[in-house]
Amino acid sequence: MTTVLVTGGAGYIGSQTCKALAAAGYSVVTYDSLVYGHEHAVKWGSFVRGDILDRDRLIETMKEHRPSAVLHFAAFAYVGESVSEPEKYYRNNVLGSFTLLSAMRECGIDKIVFSSTCATYGIPDRIPITEDARQHPENPYGSTKFLVERMLADYRSAYGLKSIALRYFNAAGADPDGEIGEDHEPETHLIPLVLQAAGGTRPSITVFGNDYDTPDGTCIRDYVHVADIAEAHILALAKLEQGEHRPAYNLGTERGTSVAEIIAAARKVTGKPISVVMGERRSGDPACLLADSSLARKELGWRPRYRDIEGIIETAWKWTERS
Ligand code: UDP
Numbered sequence: 001m002t003t004v005l006v007t008g009g010a011g012y013i014g015s016q017t018c019k020a021l022a023a024a025g026y027s028v029v030t031y032d033s034l035v036y037g038h039e040h041a042v043k044w045g046s047f048v049r050g051d052i053l054d055r056d057r058l059i060e061t062m063k064e065h066r067p068s069a070v071l072h073f074a075a076f077a078y079v080g081e082s083v084s085e086p087e088k089y090y091r092n093n094v095l096g097s098f099t100l101l102s103a104m105r106e107c108g109i110d111k112i113v114f115s116s117t118c119a120t121y122g123i124p125d126r127i128p129i130t131e132d133a134r135q136h137p138e139n140p141y142g143s144t145k146f147l148v149e150r151m152l153a154d155y156r157s158a159y160g161l162k163s164i165a166l167r168y169f170n171a172a173g174a175d176p177d178g179e180i181g182e183d184h185e186p187e188t189h190l191i192p193l194v195l196q197a198a199g200g201t202r203p204s205i206t207v208f209g210n211d212y213d214t215p216d217g218t219c220i221r222d223y224v225h226v227a228d229i230a231e232a233h234i235l236a237l238a239k240l241e242q243g244e245h246r247p248a249y250n251l252g253t254e255r256g257t258s259v260a261e262i263i264a265a266a267r268k269v270t271g272k273p274i275s276v277v278m279g280e281r282r283s284g285d286p287a288c289l290l291a292d293s294s295l296a297r298k299e300l301g302w303r304p305r306y307r308d309i310e311g312i313i314e315t316a317w318k319w320t321e322r323s
Helices: 012-023 055-065 079-084 086-107 140-159 190-199 226-241 259-270 294-300 309-322
Strands: 003-007 027-032 046-049 069-072 111-117 162-168 170-172 205-208 223-225 248-251 276-279
Touching: 003 012, 003 055, 012 027, 012 069, 012 226, 027 055, 046 055, 055 086, 069 086, 069 226, 079 086, 079 140, 086 111, 086 140, 111 140, 111 226, 140 162, 162 226, 170 226, 170 309, 190 205, 190 259, 190 309, 205 259, 223 226, 223 309, 226 248, 226 294, 248 294, 259 309
Parallel strands: 003 027, 003 069, 027 046, 069 111, 111 162, 162 248, 170 223, 205 276
Antiparallel strands: none
């Protein structure tokens, strides 16, 4: 059985990927500090509590479990906090990734799938966004992910490290079987907040701006189901195992949904009223982010199963009701 080390495996996307890895026949080792992850989300394989900044602990874990590849999710991911506390983000996301790569070199592990983001593009010149679009991050969070992508490219040239960065658009939804789901504290993402408003644990949802240059004035995003993102990691890993690599693939459904459409879909799925407050624009929010994922479809054979927003929200609603 091939063993894979999953940093951040107790988090939202990491834990969903551990489930997919186990289903695909891999032996999984989750490495997570539990700063933001949850031990109850570690349901597949074994668990090591550790920080990616702790080189000795990483090496000890790699020597004990002998993984053939690493899936690297561990990162801080609050855009707003990254603006007010950049040092925290550069330390954890950049220095942490550097420490991980250094430990991998020491242990002779030469394959990594990296959790990247459409935030590395910043405000796009063209929609839909292709992988060769200019990367010009608008906030420290996006910059940290961009820097790690650069690091991977340099390690590839110099040391032969095989890597694939997966640039997620807006990860959404929950495990279709209801075993795991989105559980951030604090929660800042649109869909879980809208569902909290539907469930009555939040009085309303504030829409961040309705004067954008979009059909209904609210921002458009490309929401992609977490189980489809997890599946893309299995395909990327298989590609690395075949000795191939690629700087990056975009992961999105190539369908845009506005904030107003999310709220309308959530009302339909939940059958509940959702009260809306119109607020100011949030700084740094592009009007529209939409993926061109044709490369992932063509080269990885990736076929996202969740193509419509109601189906995605339905899985998230089931999870919200459960938790
Ligand atoms: N948004 C909103 N109200 C909220 C949270 C988010 O109107 O309370 C909007 C936000 O401006 C963006 C979209 O919802 O246009 C998705 O935001 P989210 O934070 O979920 O993801 P992001 O696109 O920032 O990664």
